[in-house]
Amino acid sequence: MLIIGFFIYTSRRLQQGAGGPGGLFGFGKSKARLFTRSTSHITFRDVAGLENTKKELQEVVDYLKAPSKYTSLGGELPNGILLVGPPGVGKTHMARAVAGEADVPFYSISGSEFIEMFVGVGASRVRDMFDKAKKESPSIIFIDELDSIGRVRGTGLGGGHDEREQTLNQILAEMDGFAPHESVVVLAATNRPDVLDPALIRPGRFDRRISLDLPQKKARKAILEIHTRDIPVASDVDLGSIAARTAGFSGADLKNLANEAALLAARKEKKEVTDEDFDNARDKIIMGVEREDMINEGEKRIIACHEAGHALVARFMKGADPLEKVSIIPRGSSLGATEQIPVEDRHNLSRTYLMNRVAIMLGGRASEKILYNEVSTGAGDDLKKATELARRMVCQWGMSDKLGPVTFRQGEPHPFLGREMTQARDFSEETARLIDEEIRRITEQMEERARETLKNNREKLDALTYALLEHETLSREEIDELLGMEPDAGHGEEENESGKEAANE
Numbered sequence: 092m093l094i095i096g097f098f099i100y101t102s103r104r105l106q107q108g109a110g111g112p113g114g115l116f117g118f119g120k121s122k123a124r125l126f127t128r129s130t131s132h133i134t135f136r137d138v139a140g141l142e143n144t145k146k147e148l149q150e151v152v153d154y155l156k157a158p159s160k161y162t163s164l165g166g167e168l169p170n171g172i173l174l175v176g177p178p179g180v181g182k183t184h185m186a187r188a189v190a191g192e193a194d195v196p197f198y199s200i201s202g203s204e205f206i207e208m209f210v211g212v213g214a215s216r217v218r219d220m221f222d223k224a225k226k227e228s229p230s231i232i233f234i235d236e237l238d239s240i241g242r243v244r245g246t247g248l249g250g251g252h253d254e255r256e257q258t259l260n261q262i263l264a265e266m267d268g269f270a271p272h273e274s275v276v277v278l279a280a281t282n283r284p285d286v287l288d289p290a291l292i293r294p295g296r297f298d299r300r301i302s303l304d305l306p307q308k309k310a311r312k313a314i315l316e317i318h319t320r321d322i323p324v325a326s327d328v329d330l331g332s333i334a335a336r337t338a339g340f341s342g343a344d345l346k347n348l349a350n351e352a353a354l355l356a357a358r359k360e361k362k363e364v365t366d367e368d369f370d371n372a373r374d375k376i377i378m379g380v381e382r383e384d385m386i387n388e389g390e391k392r393i394i395a396c397h398e399a400g401h402a403l404v405a406r407f408m409k410g411a412d413p414l415e416k417v418s419i420i421p422r423g424s425s426l427g428a429t430e431q432i433p434v435e436d437r438h439n440l441s442r443t444y445l446m447n448r449v450a451i452m453l454g455g456r457a458s459e460k461i462l463y464n465e466v467s468t469g470a471g472d473d474l475k476k477a478t479e480l481a482r483r484m485v486c487q488w489g490m491s492d493k494l495g496p497v498t499f500r501q502g503e504p505h506p507f508l509g510r511e512m513t514q515a516r517d518f519s520e521e522t523a524r525l526i527d528e529e530i531r532r533i534t535e536q537m538e539e540r541a542r543e544t545l546k547n548n549r550e551k552l553d554a555l556t557y558a559l560l561e562h563e564t565l566s567r568e569e570i571d572e573l574l575g576m577e578p579d580a581g582h583g584e585e586e587n588e589s590g591k592e593a594a595n596e
Contacts, residue, residue, distance in 0.1 A: 133188050137184075138188050139313035139314040140306040140311075141181065141185065144174075144301055147299065148172070149192075151169065151193070152193045154168050155229045155231075155276070170277060172279075172299045172300075172301060173297040174278065174280040174303060175282070175301065176302060176304060177304075177305065178341070180303045180341050180342055180343075181343075186199075186231070186280065187233075190231045195229045197230070198220060198231070198232045198233065201236050202234055202235065202240040202241070204216075205217060214258050216258075218261060218265065221265040228274045228275050229276075230275055231276050231277075232277045232278065233277075233279070234279040237280065237281045237291075238284075240258050241287045241288055242255070242259075242288065259291065266295075308335055311337055311345060318345060318346045318349040319364075322349060325363040328364070332366075335432060336370075348376060351372035353368075355372055374418075374428075375422070379423020379424065380423065392556070392560065394426045394427045394469065395419050396459055397427065397456075398417050398418070399417070399552055399555040400454040400455045400541070400552065401451060401454045401455045402414055402429050403548060403552055404451050404544050404545065405451045405454070406576070408447040408450065408451060410443065411448075412432060413431060414567055415431060415432040416429075416567065417429050417555075417564070418563065419559050442484070442490045445490070446533070449534060450538070450544075452477040453477055453537055455469065455470055456473060456474070457538055458545055461552070462552070478530060482530050487499075491529045499526060500517050551574050554574070555573060
């Protein structure tokens with residue numbers, strides 16, 4: 092009897108496993124993970140910033156809670172909502188917050204989890220997932236990385252029997268098949284909306300498209316407050332100042348910043364995380380880990396001269412971002428760094444400001460020419476960035492009077508691979524020659540302007556170079572004291588008329 096009972100038990104377990112998601116006959120079942128209020132406690136209070144996005148999604152939450160409020164006026168629940176934004180801005184976190192606010196079942200799955208070696212498995216999983224969500228309605232389905240299965244069809248790479256296209260076709264059919272009483276909302280996230288199939292993002296499937304942008308200064312401070320709730324932060328730490336120094340950071344970057352600062356403080360056996368730890372963590376994230384390379388004195392002098400040139404040109408440029416710190420400590424792939432912190436987040440850049448940026452990038456090379464009558468490979472990255480910025484000014488933003496208010500396409504992104512395969516041009520060779528001349532004119536003029544600025548302040552350039560050799564890192568206050576300048580008087584001691592003339596020439 093024991094042996095017979097053992098075989099019966101084993102047989103039943105095998106049958107259950109074969110029909111389950113990971114079983115022998117269960118590979119067609121959905122792998123979506125189910126979250127409920129008891130397993131996920133994330134709400135809008137746990138999402139800092141993104142206030143406009145919350146307002147848009149709050150309407151969906153209200154509909155799931157009290158649909159009669161909207162149906163009485165003839166309103167219908169949106170079938171799908173597409174969350175678009177760069178990586179790390181909190182698209183997945185926001186989707187879970189919507190489910191937490193609505194207190195409904197939340198099915199989460201990544202787009203890549205639909206795809207298997209066998210054709211038709213992805214479509215089967217889509218059907219199974221939507222069937223489960225309809226039975227649990229009102230409910231939310233969240234598909235992360237939608238672009239992995241929602242790319243444009245008919246790209247020539249894979250025919251009609253392509254597994255990815257079969258899966259996409261099934262999603263299109265399911266999103267069209269909602270009955271009025273089935274309160275199922277499909278949330279999807281992607282950072283590549285440009286490659287999605289037009290049939291997928293049309294109204295009736297994804298009725299709304301909500302953009303999530305990188306957080307601004309106020310939002311960055313709120314995000315830091317959330318991520319430092321469980322971290323013993325010193326009383327003198329100003330999160331507002333840290334938020335100002337982290338322009339361009341996403342929510343994920345700020346979380347990583349708080350974690351790195353805590354790890355650095357623990358490594359030094361501190362009881363609290365100080366402002367120095369946050370500053371070092373920020374440098375580590377942006378520039379990499381501090382290297383222990385032994386740099387000889389000759390190279391060290393060239394690096395100090397190079398960074399002093401960047402700093403001095405930045406200090407005298409009218410309207411440039413304020414100088415924050417200069418360092419010749421090697422980090423990552425860089426041998427030194429000159430850091431500027433914008434007073435406020437910029438959304439619209441003028442031609443004069445961009446010209447100043449090019450001049451600041453070329454200030455290190457100009458300094459090497461003045462002090463050593465020589466140039467080094469240390470300016471390689473500066474030249475690359477300056478040339479790219481000048482090219483965008485000419486080709487994308489119409490900032491060349493010679494070429495006029497026209498954009499020139501350099502390449503076309505491939506809808507399937509998501510990157511540029513060819514460098515197709517829609518302009519003539521003569522126009523290409525003019526573009527090259529304009530880019531060269533901008534970079535040469537701005538390098539000459541940087542050189543003139545440094546020549547007119549040669550004593551300050553020498554003093555800043557020697558100070559960097561002695562201290563390796565100088566803050567904004569130390570630089571102002573060394574140069575004998577007022578804290579707020581620097582950006583613009585030079586009236587910068589030459590820059591305006593160069594920009595308008």
